[in-house]
Amino acid sequence: MRGTQIGALTDDAVPGLAEALAVVDGLDDALANGLGRLGEPERAALAALAAAAGASPLATAAADAVATLAAGTVADEYLAAVAGARAALLGAVHDALLAAADTGTGRSRAEWDATGGDSPGVPLAAARSWLTELAVTGWRGVGEDLVAASAPVVATLLAEPRTRRLAVLLDGFAAELRACTPIATMEHLPYRRWGDLWSRAVLLAQDTWPGPPAAAPVSGRLLPLGVDVHEHATAVQFEVHGVLETAGGARLVRVAAAAAKVDTIVGPAVWTLVDRPVLLGALAAGRALELTDMPLLPGGDLLWREDAATPGEPADPFTTARLVLPEATAAGVPPLDRHPVRIAEPVLLEDYTVTDHAAVLDGRALPFDTDRLPGCGPLTPELVAASTACIGLLRWDAGGWRVQPLAVRTTVKRKPATVATADWAQGPTDPKVAKAEARNDAVAVLRERAGRLLRS
Amino acid sequence: MGYKDPIMIDLGTDGDRERCSGATLVRPVRARKLAKVPFVELADGRVQGVVSSGSDIARVYVSSVTADGHGLSCSTNNNRPCGGLSGPYACKHLRAMLDEAVLQYGRERVARYLRVEVGADSDVLGALDPHHAPAPAATVFSRFLRHLAYLEVPEADGPVPELQWFGATRTAG
Numbered sequence: 001m002r003g004t005q006i007g008a009l010t011d012d013a014v015p016g017l018a019e020a021l022a023v024v025d026g027l028d029d030a031l032a033n034g035l036g037r038l039g040e041p042e043r044a045a046l047a048a049l050a051a052a053a054g055a056s057p058l059a060t061a062a063a064d065a066v067a068t069l070a071a072g073t074v075a076d077e078y079l080a081a082v083a084g085a086r087a088a089l090l091g092a093v094h095d096a097l098l099a100a101a102d103t104g105t106g107r108s109r110a111e112w113d114a115t116g117g118d119s120p121g122v123p124l125a126a127a128r129s130w131l132t133e134l135a136v137t138g139w140r141g142v143g144e145d146l147v148a149a150s151a152p153v154v155a156t157l158l159a160e161p162r163t164r165r166l167a168v169l170l171d172g173f174a175a176e177l178r179a180c181t182p183i184a185t186m187e188h189l190p191y192r193r194w195g196d197l198w199s200r201a202v203l204l205a206q207d208t209w210p211g212p213p214a215a216a217p218v219s220g221r222l223l224p225l226g227v228d229v230h231e232h233a234t235a236v237q238f239e240v241h242g243v244l245e246t247a248g249g250a251r252l253v254r255v256a257a258a259a260a261k262v263d264t265i266v267g268p269a270v271w272t273l274v275d276r277p278v279l280l281g282a283l284a285a286g287r288a289l290e291l292t293d294m295p296l297l298p299g300g301d302l303l304w305r306e307d308a309a310t311p312g313e314p315a316d317p318f319t320t321a322r323l324v325l326p327e328a329t330a331a332g333v334p335p336l337d338r339h340p341v342r343i344a345e346p347v348l349l350e351d352y353t354v355t356d357h358a359a360v361l362d363g364r365a366l367p368f369d370t371d372r373l374p375g376c377g378p379l380t381p382e383l384v385a386a387s388t389a390c391i392g393l394l395r396w397d398a399g400g401w402r403v404q405p406l407a408v409r410t411t412v413k414r415k416p417a418t419v420a421t422a423d424w425a426q427g428p429t430d431p432k433v434a435k436a437e438a439r440n441d442a443v444a445v446l447r448e449r450a451g452r453l454l455r456s
Numbered sequence: 457m458g459y460k461d462p463i464m465i466d467l468g469t470d471g472d473r474e475r476c477s478g479a480t481l482v483r484p485v486r487a488r489k490l491a492k493v494p495f496v497e498l499a500d501g502r503v504q505g506v507v508s509s510g511s512d513i514a515r516v517y518v519s520s521v522t523a524d525g526h527g528l529s530c531s532t533n534n535n536r537p538c539g540g541l542s543g544p545y546a547c548k549h550l551r552a553m554l555d556e557a558v559l560q561y562g563r564e565r566v567a568r569y570l571r572v573e574v575g576a577d578s579d580v581l582g583a584l585d586p587h588h589a590p591a592p593a594a595t596v597f598s599r600f601l602r603h604l605a606y607l608e609v610p611e612a613d614g615p616v617p618e619l620q621w622f623g624a625t626r627t628a629g
């Protein structure tokens with residue numbers, strides 16, 4: 001990105017953004033107090049939400065839901081309409097922001113033209129009723145007992161692959177609520193975040209939520225740009241961003257590998273939870289991957305199969321970012337995933353100076369999001385502060401654009417070096433860290449305990 | 457290294473964080489060796505955990521301290537009372553469990569959960585006013601088994617877009 005591009009992105013207000021978010025904020029405030037007892041401000045916030053959905057296919061459902069809730073009746077179906085209206089608003093916010101990012105980075109994007117698969121047909125009533133109870137109570141009223149009631153729900157959902165996403169979401173959400181109890185005494189609440197997590201869970205818990213769309217086989221050369229890591233106490237996901245060169249041109253793709261874990265498995269040990277030696281080997285060694293008939297979802301996600309990939313030639317991510325990324329076409333975003341949090345666009349920043357935790361180019365500043373640097377790799381805020389080039393993900397949150405570093409050109413022991421989040425994908429390359437990991441070996445200890453105690 | 461509360465307590469210092477989607481609220485716990493005490497938690501009004509037996513690899517002890525009244529309990533997972541626990545004197549399993557709880561959650565948080573004041577250098581056990589209060593091992597043991605069961609869940613067969621809300625963050629230093 002150039003300074004002028006950063007300037008355009010950070011200076012130009014997105015029309016309608018503030019108004020849409022104000023409506024979302026109103027609902028989020030109401031959720032903090034609970035939809036079981038609505039005061040005048042909460043009724044007004046719900047009415048504003050229904051009005052905002054007035055021109056959409058959700059208009060009737062949202063209006064009915066809001067009228068019924070205002071009359072004091074709470075039921076799963078009304079909450080689904082409320083969550084749907086909130087998601088539609090944030091979907092529109094997402095579209096406007098992503099369009100601004102695409103314009104700012106000069107990225108071309110394919111239209112979405114796929115349809116979702118059949119609904120899984122798994123009973124989800126238990127999850128819905130917990131989420132309803134939560135909404136009736138409101139965040140401020142949540143205590144340990146209500147949080148604990150999510151445990152059997154999560155256990156059932158986790159055992160079924162088709163409800164894995166909901167299980168992972170509820171488990172992470174419940175852990176946050178538990179860590180924050182007693183919430184009534186919290187001075188500040190994460191209104192937007194918990195509103196997001198609740199409404200996303202409500203939608204995933206609908207029987208009509210579709211299954212994944214059909215994948216199509218692709219072949220070509222995958223050039224990794226970097227790895228974004230997602231993690232909560234019981235889940236970790238490695239999301240590789242890369243460019244796939246095919247006969248039909250270059251495409252921006254993602255590869256996600258997600259595994260279950262427990263809270264005591266932290267740091268570099270989390271890499272050992274995924275069994276994908278070809279993928280992780282290429283990431284650790286800085287190599288390309290040759291793909292043959294790898295399934296690709298229409299949203300740009302490769303459904304990774306180890307036997308459809310072989311290691312390729314060494315490939316420097318910075319060379320890929322400079323030469324191939326500008327030509328790559330991004331995939332259309334699956335309609336139900338449209339939310340600002342999904343915006344994570346790979347960008348290259350070069351020849352900047354770092355001032356106040358931001359990359360400054362031609363006098364224009366783009367802040368680094370160093371909160372999202374994972375503990376499983378060697379990339380630290382200090383290395384980012386000393387960097388001169390960065391491959392990162394352009395993200396939008398809390399009203400502003402930031403870049404989350406995946407790899408940097410920096411200085412280590414007074415020598416130039418490239419450091420990336422995935423450098424330790426096959427184990428720490430720093431002998432001190434490797435020794436500590438080998439001594440703890442959390443995964444092996446817990447697997448031994450599981451092997452002995454779960455089957456005795 | 458100063459211990460940081462696992463909650464992002466700076467939520468309020470920046471008003472924007474109230475209207476922020478992506479900031480993970482709970483920091484990862486600190487890494488510790490799991491061989492002796494594979495599981496410890498602050499839950500159900502107790503600091504409780506599972507301690508591997510030093511002599512029999514198939515046996516574990518379930519140790520707990522209640523926040524309310526500091527009742528001490530230690531028994532095998534088959535409810536055989538621990539011979540090392542007598543009256544208000546903690547056995548080695550309880551000591552190990554509390555030490556690991558402090559490593560994992562920090563002294564301050566463990567002390568707060570047990571409603572005691574503990575200086576920076578003194579140990580949590582010394583601040584308690586304990587008595588012997590045997591509790592059934594089954595609840596904690598089954599929570600431990602449910603904990604272990606996560607390691608048997610297969611890898612997800614596709615992307616989990618919801619994890620975009622849970623960006624990884626570095627362990628509290």
Ligand SMILES: [Zn+2]
Pocket residue numbers: 517519530531538539540541547548549550
């Ligand atoms: Zn004992």
